[in-house]
Each structure stands twice: as structure tokens, then as C-alpha cells.
């Protein structure tokens with residue numbers, strides 16, 4: 537595990553009960569941050585926090601992990617989680633807008649408008665809600681603020697079957713750049729665009745045909761949550777202090793590897 541220096545810093549990670557958010561919370565805490573991770577369910581959040589705490593026990597310099605319930609589209613939950621983080625640690629430095637969903641499969645024109653609205657509520661409105669709450673709670677007060685939005689390579693290309701999801705991630709990519717303009721210099725805002733990563737959300741994309749998906753990428757494998765966590769930690773850390781409004785594609789070369797094959 538590559539660690540960065542988050543000693544004395546506080547991070548909120550939405551959707552940290554499993555997958556990419558869980559790996560990110562683990563790495564940030566291993567790197568010294570006090571991490572507040574969320575789930576829709578208190579027990580799932582607490583279980584994830586307890587599991588990471590056990591994993592990091594004895595690691596010199598590790599921070600703490602706290603699990604809190606909070607639906608990503610609930611402004612009250614966002615305010616409560618961010619306020620709790622500041623009440624307990626005195627500061628807020630990092631927000632990782634990770635929670636996302638993809639319930640809409642098939643051609644865009646076939647989708648129920650309510651489902652389209654749901655995708656955008658979670659994947660686009662959600663990050664604006666948590667950004668607002670984090671700023672209100674004091675993100676960037678010490679000019680160390682960093683927001684990392686988890687987008688997708690689907691934001692950068694066309695794919696059959698998940699067009700609504702990809703449009704929502706394209707919107708989040710645009711918001712990343714807009715927020716970088718609005719929030720500097722106190723807060724840097726960047727995004728990560730993962731390719732196919734081994735998580736529950738993306739099972740339909742890899743579970744039955746992992747070898748074929750892996751073969752389409754120059755690096756010959758699908759991603760693991762830790763691959764994305766490394767990129768998030770870099771963009772959230774002081775190591776990237778002159779980077780804002782940028783996007784980091786972390787896809788094993790999937791985008792460049794599949795065209796024309």
C-alpha cells in the first residue's frame with residue numbers, strides 16, 4: 537500500500553461501505569487521515585469502519601475511521617456528517633464524492649424518466665449537496681481543501697446500454713471543472729475516471745466475462761478498488777497541490793485499448 541501524508545487531516549468519503557469508497561477510506565486512514573465514511577445504513581457504515589480499524593491496528597501513523605449513515609441525496613445527512621467530522625476533529629480537508637448508482641440499463645430513449653431522474657439525483661445532485669455541506673462546515677478554511685469526484689471513463693466515450701449513467705458522469709466531470717474555477721485557491725477540485733473495477737456496482741460489466749474485458753485493455757486485467765484509491769489519495773494529498781480542474785483516467789488503458797480491436 538502506497539501511503540501519502542494526511543497526518544492531522546480530516547476526510548469525508550461518501551459510499552465507503554464497500555468497493556472504491558471502502559478502499560479509499562482505508563488508504564486515507566492508513567496515510568494518517570481521520571476518515572468519516574458513509575453508507576445509506578448505519579450498521580453497514582459502522583461495520584466498514586470497524587473492519588478498516590481492525591485492518592490498520594498497529595500501523596504507525598494511521599488515523600481513525602468513523603462510519604455514519606447518510607443518503608447521498610439528503611442535504612440534512614450531508615450537513616450532519618460534515619458537521620460531525622468538524623466537531624470531532626476540528627477541521628475538514630478532503631471530500632471524496634464517491635457514492636454512485638446505475639439502475640438504468642438499455643437505450644436512453646427506453647428509460648423511465650423517474651429512473652433517469654434518480655441516476656442524476658445520486659450521481660450529480662448528490663456531489664453538489666456534499667460539496668455545499670462540506671464548504672459550510674469549513675472545507676478549505678485552512679487552504680488545504682481538496683474535493684475528488686469519482687466519475688467514469690463512460691463520461692469520455694459512448695457505450696451501449698449505460699448511456700444515462702455515462703451522461704450523469706459527464707455532468708459530474710463538467711461540475712468538477714466548474715467547481716475548480718469557483719473554489720480555488722482554498723479548495724482544489726479534481727476527478728478520477730475509473731474503467732471497469734471489480735465491485736458490486738459493475739458486476740454486470742465483468743462477472744460473466746472477466747477474461748474478455750481484461751483482454752481489451754493494454755494492461756490485461758480489470759481494476760481493483762485499490763487502483764482507484766491510489767489515484768484519489770494522490771489528488772487529495774498535498775503532493776498534487778498545483779493540480780485543480782483535472783481528470784485522471786485510471787482504466788488500465790481500456791479507453792485507448794479497445795478502439796479498432
Ligand SMILES: NC(=O)c1ccc[n+]([C@@H]2O[C@H](COP(=O)([O-])OP(=O)(O)OC[C@H]3O[C@@H](n4cnc5c(N)ncnc54)[C@H](OP(=O)(O)O)[C@@H]3O)[C@@H](O)[C@H]2O)c1
Nearest residue numbers: 551553554555556575576608635636688732733735737738
Ligand atoms: N466499479 C466500476 O467499474 C466503476 C467504474 C467507473 C466508476 N465507478 C464509480 O465509482 C463509485 C463507487 O462505485 P463502486 O463500484 O465502488 O460501487 P459499490 O461497490 O456498489 O459501492 C457503492 C457505495 O456507494 C454507496 N451508496 C450507493 N448508493 C448510495 C446512496 N444513495 N447514498 C449513499 N451511499 C450510497 C454504497 O453504500 P450502501 O449500499 O451501504 O448504502 C457503497 O458504499 C461510483 O460513483 C461509481 O459510479 C465505478
